[in-house]
Amino acid sequence: xxxxxxxxxxxxxxxxxxxxxxxxxxxxxxxxxxxxxxxxxxxxxxxxxxxxxxxxxxxxxxxxxxxxxxxxxxxxxxxxxxxxxxxxxxxxxxxxxxxxxxxxxxxx
Numbered sequence: 591x592x593x594x595x596x597x598x599x600x601x602x603x604x605x606x607x608x609x610x611x612x613x614x615x616x617x618x619x620x621x622x623x624x625x626x627x628x629x630x631x632x633x634x635x636x637x638x639x640x641x642x643x644x645x646x647x648x649x650x651x652x653x654x655x656x657x658x659x660x661x662x663x664x665x666x667x668x669x670x671x672x673x674x675x676x677x678x679x680x681x682x683x684x685x686x687x688x689x690x691x692x693x694x695x696x697x698x
Contacts, residue, residue: 593668594627594628594668595626595627595628595630595631595668595669595670596627596668596669596670597623597626597627597662597669597670597672598669598670598671598672599671599672600671600672600673600694600695600697600698601694601697603694604672604673604674604675604694605672607674607675607676608660608672608675610675611651611658611675611676611677612653612655612656612658612677613653613655614653614654614655615651615652615653615655615656615657615658615677616651616658617651617653618651618652618653618658619649619651619658619660619675622634622638622639622649622650622651623649623670625638626670630668631664631668631670637650638650642661642683642688643688645663645664645695646661646662646663646673646688646691646692646695647661647662647663647664648660648661648662648683649662649672656677656678657677657678657679658675658676658677658678659675659676659678659683659687660672660673660674660675661673661674661675661683661687661688661690661691663691663695663698665698671698673690673691673694673695673698674687674690674691674694
C-alpha cells in the first residue's frame, strides 16, 4: 500500500488554537483531515480547501457555532502541516492570520 498522508500541527500553539475552535467546527476540520489522510491531498478540493497565497492553503470548516479555518502548507513526505487555526469573522482572511502562518512556516 502507498504511504499514507499525515496531517499534523507545526507546534503546540497551533494545536491549542485548533482546540479553541467551536466543537462542531473542529469536527468538520477533523473530517477534512481524515479525508486528506485517507485519499491524499490532491483529491480534496473546494469547498473543503482553498489556496490563499504562495505555499499557504486553508481548510474550511463551518458549523452552527461559526466558521473556522486552519491555514496549512503541504510539506515534503506527504505531510500537511497546520500552521494556524482561527474563527473567521470577515469575508476575506485577515492579513494578521496570514502573517502568523507565514512566521510559523519557518518551523516546517
